[in-house]
Amino acid sequence: MSKPPATASEADPTGLDTEIAMLFPEVDSDVARRLIGSAMHAFAERGYHATTTRHISEGAGLSPAALYVHFKSKEAALYAVSRSGHLGVLDAIRAAADEESTPPDRMRAVVRAFTTWHVRYHTACRVAQYEIAALTEEHYAEIADIRRDTEQFVRREIQAGVDSGDFTVPAVATAARAILSMGIDVARWYQPGRSTDPDLLATQYAELAASMLGVRPGR
Amino acid sequence: MSKPPATASEADPTGLDTEIAMLFPEVDSDVARRLIGSAMHAFAERGYHATTTRHISEGAGLSPAALYVHFKSKEAALYAVSRSGHLGVLDAIRAAADEESTPPDRMRAVVRAFTTWHVRYHTACRVAQYEIAALTEEHYAEIADIRRDTEQFVRREIQAGVDSGDFTVPAVATAARAILSMGIDVARWYQPGRSTDPDLLATQYAELAASMLGVRPGR
DNA sequence: GGAGGGTGACTAAGCGCTCACTTAGTAGAG
DNA sequence: CTCTACTAAGTGAGCGCTTAGTCACCCTCC
Numbered sequence: 001m002s003k004p005p006a007t008a009s010e011a012d013p014t015g016l017d018t019e020i021a022m023l024f025p026e027v028d029s030d031v032a033r034r035l036i037g038s039a040m041h042a043f044a045e046r047g048y049h050a051t052t053t054r055h056i057s058e059g060a061g062l063s064p065a066a067l068y069v070h071f072k073s074k075e076a077a078l079y080a081v082s083r084s085g086h087l088g089v090l091d092a093i094r095a096a097a098d099e100e101s102t103p104p105d106r107m108r109a110v111v112r113a114f115t116t117w118h119v120r121y122h123t124a125c126r127v128a129q130y131e132i133a134a135l136t137e138e139h140y141a142e143i144a145d146i147r148r149d150t151e152q153f154v155r156r157e158i159q160a161g162v163d164s165g166d167f168t169v170p171a172v173a174t175a176a177r178a179i180l181s182m183g184i185d186v187a188r189w190y191q192p193g194r195s196t197d198p199d200l201l202a203t204q205y206a207e208l209a210a211s212m213l214g215v216r217p218g219r
Numbered sequence: 220m221s222k223p224p225a226t227a228s229e230a231d232p233t234g235l236d237t238e239i240a241m242l243f244p245e246v247d248s249d250v251a252r253r254l255i256g257s258a259m260h261a262f263a264e265r266g267y268h269a270t271t272t273r274h275i276s277e278g279a280g281l282s283p284a285a286l287y288v289h290f291k292s293k294e295a296a297l298y299a300v301s302r303s304g305h306l307g308v309l310d311a312i313r314a315a316a317d318e319e320s321t322p323p324d325r326m327r328a329v330v331r332a333f334t335t336w337h338v339r340y341h342t343a344c345r346v347a348q349y350e351i352a353a354l355t356e357e358h359y360a361e362i363a364d365i366r367r368d369t370e371q372f373v374r375r376e377i378q379a380g381v382d383s384g385d386f387t388v389p390a391v392a393t394a395a396r397a398i399l400s401m402g403i404d405v406a407r408w409y410q411p412g413r414s415t416d417p418d419l420l421a422t423q424y425a426e427l428a429a430s431m432l433g434v435r436p437g438r
Numbered sequence: 439g440g441a442g443g444g445t446g447a448c449t450a451a452g453c454g455c456t457c458a459c460t461t462a463g464t465a466g467a468g
Numbered sequence: 469c470t471c472t473a474c475t476a477a478g479t480g481a482g483c484g485c486t487t488a489g490t491c492a493c494c495c496t497c498c
Binding site: 439440441442443444445446447448449450451452453454455456457458459460461462463464465466467468 | 469470471472473474475476477478479480481482483484485486487488489490491492493494495496497498
Binding site: 281285 | 476477478479480
C-alpha cells in the first residue's frame with residue numbers, strides 16, 4: 001500500500017492526468033506516462049535543449065537513469081510528444097468537420113476545434129510547433145508529413161466553400177495559412193487563467209475566420 | 220584608405236549586410252556587426268541553447284574568445300537581436316499608420332507593414348519571438364514592455380475603427396490577437412524562395428484582416 | 439529463479455567563459 | 469623621423485562544470 005495507483009482517478013482537479021491519458025493513449029505503463037508528461041512540461045517551459053534528462057526524470061519522481069528504461073533517448077521523448085500533438089489536432093479537426101455539412105458550418109467547426117485543441121493542449125502544442133528542429137531527420141520528416149496533411153485539409157475545406165459560392169476569398173492557400181496561424185499561435189501566447197475563456201475564444205475565432213473568408217452574415 | 224566603408228553599398232546581392240545594418244544601426248564596428256549577424260542566424264536556425272559560442276564566433280570568422288571582446292555574454296547577443304527586432308516592428312507599424320487617415324486604410328497599412336517586416340526580417344523575428352525565454356529576467360521584462368506597446372497599438376487602431384463605425388467586430392482584444400498572430404507566425408513558416416511573394420502576401424493579409432474586421436467592400 | 443523495472447556511480451564529450459599573451463595601430467616627446 | 473608608452477582587438481589553450489547516456493547491480497513479483 002506504499003504507492004496506490006488511485007492517484008489518477010479519484011481526484012484530478014487540474015485535469016493533468018486526463019490530459020496525458022488523452023494525448024498518449026498508446027502508452028500503457030503509468031511510469032512511462034509520468035515520464036512523458038514531465039518531459040512535455042519541461043520541453044514546453046524551458047525548451048528542448050535547456051531541458052536536461054535529469055529534469056525529466058526528477059519531474060516524474062525517478063532517478064536519472066530511469067528515463068532510459070522507457071525511452072531510447074531524450075530525442076525519443078520529444079518525438080513522442082510531437083507526434084501525439086500533431087496527430088491529435090488532425091484527428092480533432094477531421095472529426096469536427098464530419099459533424100457539419102455546409103462549408104460555412106464545417107469551417108466554423110474546424111476553427112473552433114483547432115482553437116480549442118491549442119488551448120486545451122497548449123503545452124503539447126508548444127513543444128510540437130516550436131521544438132521540432134531538435135528532432136532527427138527521419139522523425140522530422142514524419143512530423144512534416146502530418147503537418148502537410150493538416151494544412152491540405154484546411155485548404156480543401158476552404159476550396160469547397162469557394163466552389164459552393166459560400167466563401168469569397170482571392171487566395172485559398174494564403175487564407176489557409178492565416179487561419180492556421182491564428183490557431184497555432186495560441187500555443188505561444190496562451191496562459192491558463194490569465195487569458196480569455198477557452199470556449200469563448202474558440203467561438204470568436206471561428207466567427208473571425210468566417211468573416212475573413214467572406215461568409216455573408218446569416219450563412 | 221585601407222578599409223573603404225563602401226562594402227555594403229557596392230555589391231550586396233543577398234541583402235544580408237543591408238539587413239544587419241538596418242536592424243542594428245547603433246552597432247558601429249564592422250566586426251561586431253558580423254558577430255551579431257552570425258548570432259542571429261545561428262539562434263534562428265538551431266535555437267539559442269543549441270547554439271554554441273563557437274558557432275557564433277566561427278560564423279563571423281573569428282576565434283572563440285572574440286565574442287567576449289564585443290559582448291558581455293552569449294545572452295547579451297540574444298538580447299541585442301531580440302531588442303532590435305521588437306523595436307523595429309513597433310516603429311514600422313507606427314510609421315505605416317501615420318501615412319494614412321481613415322481607420323480601414325490605417326489598418327491595412329499596419330497589417331501590410333507588420334507582415335512585410337516579418338517576411339523581410341524573418342530571421343530576427345524568429346529569434347525575437349521564440350527564443351526570449353532564454354533572456355535574463357531584467358532583459359525579458361524590457362522586451363515584454365515593447366510587446367505590450369505593440370499589442371496595445373493594434374488594439375487602439377481597431378477600437379478607433381469600431382468607434383467610427385468602419386469596423387464590425389465583437390471583441391477588440393481577440394481580433395487584435397488574431398491579426399498579430401497571423402503576422403508573427405509568418406516568422407515561423409516563411410522560407411525565402413519557397414513561399415509566396417512578400418509584397419503579394421502582405422497585401423493579401425491586409426485584405427484578409429480588413430474583412431475579418433467587417434470592413435464593408437469599397438471602404 | 440528469472441525477468442524486467444529501477445538505481446547510484448560513472449564516463450566521455452562538450453559547454454560558457456577566462457586568461458596570459460601577441461599584434462597592430464596611435465600619439466606624443468625629442 | 470624615430471623611439472617609447474600605451475591601447476584595443478584578437479588569439480590558443482584550457483578550466484571548471486554540466487551534459488546525455490551507460491552499466492553493474494539491486495530489488496520485487498510471478
